[in-house]
Amino acid sequence: ETGVTQTPRHLVMGMTNKKSLKCEQHLGHNAMYWYKQSAKKPLELMFVYSLEERVENNSVPSRFSPECPNSSHLFLHLHTLQPEDSALYLCASSQDALGAYTEAFFGQGTRLTVV
Amino acid sequence: AQTVTQSQPEMSVQEAETVTLSCTYDTSESDYYLFWYKQPPSRQMILVIRQEAYKQQNATENRFSVNFQKAAKSFSLKISDSQLGDAAMYFCAYRATQYGNKLVFGAGTILRVKS
Numbered sequence: 001e002t003g004v005t006q007t008p009r010h011l012v013m014g015m016t017n018k019k020s021l022k023c024e025q026h027l028g029h030n031a032m033y034w035y036k037q038s039a040k041k042p043l044e045l046m047f048v049y050s051l052e053e054r055v056e057n058n059s060v061p062s063r064f065s066p067e068c069p070n071s072s073h074l075f076l077h078l079h080t081l082q083p084e085d086s087a088l089y090l091c092a093s094s095q096d097a098l099g100a101y102t103e104a105f106f107g108q109g110t111r112l113t114v115v
Numbered sequence: 116a117q118t119v120t121q122s123q124p125e126m127s128v129q130e131a132e133t134v135t136l137s138c139t140y141d142t143s144e145s146d147y148y149l150f151w152y153k154q155p156p157s158r159q160m161i162l163v164i165r166q167e168a169y170k171q172q173n174a175t176e177n178r179f180s181v182n183f184q185k186a187a188k189s190f191s192l193k194i195s196d197s198q199l200g201d202a203a204m205y206f207c208a209y210r211a212t213q214y215g216n217k218l219v220f221g222a223g224t225i226l227r228v229k230s
Contacts, residue, residue: 002159042119043206043220056217088158104218106152106160 003027006091006107013081014115021076021110023091030096032074033104034066037088049074050096081114088112117142119209121221128197129229135182136192136224138207147211149183149190154223155203163205166190194226202228 004025013019025032034046048056049068063085065077074091091107118141128134140149151163166174166183173181178198182191194201207221 002161040124040222042222045217048217090158090160092160103150103162103165104160109158111158 002105002107004091004093004105004107006089006110008110009108010111010113012113012115013078015081015083017081018077018079020078021089021091021112023074023076023093023107025072025074025091025093025105027093027095027105029093029105030071031094031102032068032071033092033094034074034076035090035092037090037109043090047076078112081112083114086112086114117144117209117211117219119207119219119221121205121207121224123224124222125225125227127227127229128194128201130197130199132197133193133195134197134226136194136205136207136226138190138192138221140188140190140207140209140219142188142209142211144211147209149181150208150210150218151179151181151190151192152206152208152220153201153203154206155200160206164192197228199228199230202226 007022031050036044046060047066052068063080067075088109090109092104094102094104096102120139147168149166152160153163154160164174164176164179178195180193204223206223208218210218
């Protein structure tokens, strides 16, 4: 257990559905991240939040909408997704968003399938 | 832009044997950090080992060690006395020390351990 919990573990949704992924960290960290992991591709950083403020958005389509209500919780709201959005979505946290030596702690991910 | 390349999509090793996973990276920075992360079937990414670029001495963590060749921009991971629990996807990652730089991952190498 890394102290980062993601729910749900698996999600199947239709292209017209709206769903949300949840991430919670119990480590007292100030930064949280969303990554997308697709088969045979490097992890893609989607969003970075530092002290509840979004500090990075890597050209992610607007059908993905993050929300960080406090430093312990991070959501990814999904709507009108495409089949190519099917992937493992990983949440991570770190003490500091921007320090180089900062270790990232990852959740177990949500396996998303868009049908 | 920094890139991280893992040229081995998949590797196999016999239990108790030694295996080396390759990683190369491209950067114009002189100071940075390198990491190896392990993602077991549970999908939770765990930090295995890290190396500061300014240190000449290779990092070691129990059965895990790295061969860091800064001039060649190479950062391989050696796993000694391989165990069944080492079977996982391994990701190499890079982060510059310049404030604000993000963690960049390679595509990963699947390690299979045979009994």
